[in-house]
Amino acid sequence: MDKVVEFIKKNKVKVAGAFIMIAAFVILLIINLHVDYTSDDFRYRFIYDTPGNPLPTTKKISSLWDVIISMINHWKLCNGRVVAHGLLQMVMPFGKLFFRIFNSLVYVSLGFLIYKHSVYGKKSNLSLLVLVYIGMWFFLPQFGLSVMWASGAANYLWCAAIMLSFMLPYRMYAANGADSVKDSWKNAVLMGLFGIFAGCTNENTGGGVVLICTLFILFYKIKGFKIPKWSWIGVITAVCGVVLLLAAPGNYRIDSKASFAEILIRFKDVIVKTETLAFWLFVIIAVVLILALLDKSRHTKLGINWLVPLIYFVGSAAMISVLAFAAMRPERTWFTAIVLLIVIAGWLYSEIKFSDVKPYIITASKWGLTAVFTIVFLISFNKEFSAVKSTYDQIKPGLEAIEQAVEKGENEVEIPLVTPSDSKYDPYNGALYAGDSPTLWVNAWMEKYYGIEKITGVK
Numbered sequence: 001m002d003k004v005v006e007f008i009k010k011n012k013v014k015v016a017g018a019f020i021m022i023a024a025f026v027i028l029l030i031i032n033l034h035v036d037y038t039s040d041d042f043r044y045r046f047i048y049d050t051p052g053n054p055l056p057t058t059k060k061i062s063s064l065w066d067v068i069i070s071m072i073n074h075w076k077l078c079n080g081r082v083v084a085h086g087l088l089q090m091v092m093p094f095g096k097l098f099f100r101i102f103n104s105l106v107y108v109s110l111g112f113l114i115y116k117h118s119v120y121g122k123k124s125n126l127s128l129l130v131l132v133y134i135g136m137w138f139f140l141p142q143f144g145l146s147v148m149w150a151s152g153a154a155n156y157l158w159c160a161a162i163m164l165s166f167m168l169p170y171r172m173y174a175a176n177g178a179d180s181v182k183d184s185w186k187n188a189v190l191m192g193l194f195g196i197f198a199g200c201t202n203e204n205t206g207g208g209v210v211l212i213c214t215l216f217i218l219f220y221k222i223k224g225f226k227i228p229k230w231s232w233i234g235v236i237t238a239v240c241g242v243v244l245l246l247a248a249p250g251n252y253r254i255d256s257k258a259s260f261a262e263i264l265i266r267f268k269d270v271i272v273k274t275e276t277l278a279f280w281l282f283v284i285i286a287v288v289l290i291l292a293l294l295d296k297s298r299h300t301k302l303g304i305n306w307l308v309p310l311i312y313f314v315g316s317a318a319m320i321s322v323l324a325f326a327a328m329r330p331e332r333t334w335f336t337a338i339v340l341l342i343v344i345a346g347w348l349y350s351e352i353k354f355s356d357v358k359p360y361i362i363t364a365s366k367w368g369l370t371a372v373f374t375i376v377f378l379i380s381f382n383k384e385f386s387a388v389k390s391t392y393d394q395i396k397p398g399l400e401a402i403e404q405a406v407e408k409g410e411n412e413v414e415i416p417l418v419t420p421s422d423s424k425y426d427p428y429n430g431a432l433y434a435g436d437s438p439t440l441w442v443n444a445w446m447e448k449y450y451g452i453e454k455i456t457g458v459k
Contacts, residue, residue, distance in 0.1 A: 001106050003048055003232050009409050010192045013074065013124050013126065015125060016126055017124070017129055019345065020126065020129050020130055020133070021076045021108050021111070021129075023110060024108050024133045024235070024310065025104050025105065025107075025108045027381065028104040028107045028147075028166040029100060029101065029104040030149060030385070030386060031104055031206055031388055031425070032100035032101075032104055032148065032390055033100060033403055034098070034125070034385075034389050035100075035144075035148045035149075035392065035427055036151055036390040036392070036395055036399060037096070038149065038263060038427060038428060038431045038432070038433045038442075038451075039149070039151065039431040039432045039433070039442060040444070041092075041149070041150040041151050042149040042446050042449040043445045044085060044088050044089055044092060044150075044277035045060055045061060045089075045092050045093070045149060045449055046058050046059060046060050046061065046070075046448065046449075047059055047060075047066050047069060047071040047073070047091040048063060048068040048071070048073045048074040048085075049070075049073055049161055049355075050056045050077070050079050051078055051250075052441070053444040053445070054149055054444055054448040055360055058151070058448065060093070061089050061092065061093050061203060062093065063091070065371055066090045067086055067090055068091075068434050069084075069293035070089055071085065071086045071089075073249065073271065074081065074356075075248045075249070075250060076248070076249050076250055077249075077250050078248075078262060078304060079248055079250045079251050080202065080203075080222070080245035080246060080247065080248030080250065081155060081200075081201070081202065081245065081246060081252060082202065082244075083086040083159065083162070083197050083201055083234055083241075084154040084155045084158060084159050084201065084202070084243060085151075085154060085155075085388060087154055087164075087405075088150065088151065088154035088158075092150070093327050101148060101159070103147075103148075103150070103153050104155055104327055105134075106153070106158050106161050107147060107157060108163065109161050110136070110157060110160055110161045111132050111133045111136055112129075113161060113164040113165060113168065113344050114132050114136070114164065114339060114342055114346060115128060115129050115132050115202045115346065116168060116171075117130070117164060117168065117171050117312075117343045117346070117347075117430065118165070118343055118347045118349070119127050119181070119346070119347075119350045120168075120171055120172055120175050120351055121172075121349050123337045125349075125350050127366045127369075127370040128171075128350055129368055130370050130373075130374065131346075131349070131363060131373060132188070132331060132342065132346055133369055134373050134374065135281075135284075135342045135375075136342065137346065137377055137380070137381070138179050138208055138280075138377075138380070138452075139232065139277075139278070139280075139281050139338055139341075139342060140335060140338060140339075141277050141331040141332050141334045141335055141338060141424075142330065142424055142430065143333045143424050143425045143426055143429045143430070144388070144423065144424060144425045144426045144430065144431075145330075145332050145425035145429075146332040146335050146429060147368040148388075148425065148426075148427040149427035149431050151394055151431075152332060152407070152427070153382070154324075155202065155332075156202070156335040156336070157335070157439050159201035159202055159205065159336070160205075160335055160336045160339050162197055162198055162201060162338060163198050163199075163205060163209050164248070164339070165196065165298045166191075166194050166195075166197070166209065166213075166234070166238070166345070167198075167209065167212060167213060167216075169181045169187075169230070169231075170212070170213050170216040170217075170231060170232075170234075171216070171308070172433055173216070173220065173225070173231065174216055174220065174223075174308060175230065175282075176217055176224075177225045177420065178225075178226065180337045181228065181230070183228035183229060183230065184230075185229070187228075188228075188229045188230040188233045190230075191231075191234035191235075191237075192230075192233045192237045193237070193243070194234070194236070194237075195234040195236070195237030195238040195240070195241060195246070195400030196241040197232070197240035197242055197244075197337055198238050198241060198243065199237070199239060199240065199241020199243075199244070199336075200241035200244050200245045201241075201245070202243065202245075202333070202336070203245065203246065203326070204318050204319050204322045204323055204326065204333055204337075205337075206238070206241060206242040206245055206323065207319075207335070208315045208316070208318045208319035208322075208336070210235055210238045210242060210288075211238055211314065211318050212314070213234060213235045213238065213311065214235055215311040215314060215315070215322035216231070216311060217232060217235065219304075219308070219311065222304060222306055222307070225439065233234040234319055253256070256329075260323075262437030263324055263325065264330070265321075266324040266326075267321075268326050269322040269324075270320060270321070270323050270329065273329065273331060273334070273336065274320055277331060277334050278334075278341060278388075279340065279344070279387060281338070281341050282341075283459065284390040285344055286347065288345055288348040288349045288352065289348050291348075291352050292351040292352050293349050295319070295351070295353055295354050296356070305397075308346045308347060309343075309347045309348060312341075312343050313341075313344055314338035315338070315340055316338075316341055317337075319337040319340070321332075322453045361394065365369060379403075384426075385425075385426040387422075387423035387426055388421070388424065388425055388426050389423035390421055391419075391420045391421050391426050391428050391429075394416060394419065395416075395418055395433070397415070397416055398415030398418075398434070398457075399415075401413050401414070401415055402415065402450050402452065402455070405417075406450060406452065411452060411453040411454065412452070412453060412454040412455075412456075413454070413455055413456075414455075414456050414457075414458045415434060415455060415456070415457055415458070416458065416459075417434070417435070417436060417457040417459055418433050418434075418457075420433075433457075434446055434455060434457045436456060436457045436458065436459075437456075438454045438455060438456050443455050443456070443457070
């Protein structure tokens with residue numbers, strides 16, 4: 001016991017940070033336990049062999065080779081997001097509980113990555129770690145569809161974690177040069193492989209990753225750092241990943257071609273949606289920027305390091321701007337761009353020191369602010385969790401009816417139709433669930449998933 005107490009005293013910052021992340025994990029897991037599969041989730045339990053209803057020959061994923069075959073078909077028939085859907089198909093065979101735990105862990109990991117991108121090379125900042133998770137809760141677009149919905153989480157939450165993981169060595173090298181990431185061939189090979197995955201994530205984000213990493217290399221040049229081989233190899237393979245993504249024959253199911261006038265209309269729509277999604281985040285960035293500029297302490301100077309948040313901003317702006325060329329622009333496609341804006345806010349927040357003010361005043365102010373936002377978060381969580389649970393309470397009787405039908409060997413089952421809440425945290429608010437027609441594609445894939453001939457939704 002004494003050793004445990006001594007360890008905690010020596011590593012109190014790390015222990016406190018671990019406690020914060022565990023709390024974030026538990027919170028998200030609680031919501032995940034009140035969400036079930038819906039829409040495309042049932043489809044991705046099987047080898048992808050058709051863009052339509054399941055075929056008699058369609059079979060469940062049972063091996064890594066099945067995933068590879070499935071993603072080759074997916075690339076040909078649907079789209080090039082083989083990293084997201086391939087990872088989803090690797091996770092789903094382990095069951096719903098495993099998915100919920102894995103998804104919650106990725107969420108916590110993304111928050112930690114945002115934090116590391118914000119403070120790397122600086123002193124630990126636990127209040128910022130708390131604020132990062134609170135910021136994710138409030139600002140991640142279409143939270144239910146980008147974090148809670150299995151297929152959406154794979155496309156946005158998981159891919160954002162992949163991209164920030166890939167970019168972290170670039171951020172580390174920008175802070176400490178060769179002292180942080182060695183310029184070895186081992187790292188070059190690892191970054192080369194990782195680059196393909198990071199580039200082949202989403203249509204509007206892969207190119208943004210390439211841009212950000214390229215700007216970091218220019219930053220090294222300006223700062224006088226040796227440009228490591230892993231950095232440019234990572235960029236080259238990320239470009240290959242982008243090409244793999246965009247060259248997918250399945251992409252051409254959707255025609256995104258438009259006249260110049262239509263592009264302008266789309267761009268206006270992009271600006272409006274960006275303002276809607278990120279207005280308060282921009283306000284926060286402006287406030288912390290002003291405070292950082294007012295801080296005249298030796299820690300905060302208008303120097304070359306201030307190019308770092310600018311790099312993230314350019315990358316975020318690029319990811320948003322290219323959406324003007326997309327035929328469809330659901331809010332969740334802003335996901336990674338919003339994540340980068342949170343990184344910028346975190347970077348600026350970590351720059352606020354005010355060394356000429358008594359330390360306990362600054363500490364008390366930061367934790368006081370954190371406490372206020374934590375209370376606001378808890379109020380929001382209580383409200384939104386109630387909304388998510390209300391939808392799950394409608395779905396649960398149907399799940400139980402299906403399970404009973406499977407146990408009894410019945411071929412037909414009726415399940416209640418669902419009226420989802422209007423909460424952005426509810427994945428059923430936007431993702432299609434079973435309908436009253438057994439021929440509906442969602443019903444068809446549910447039937448295939450559960451091994452039942454006919455599933456019908458009833459009022």
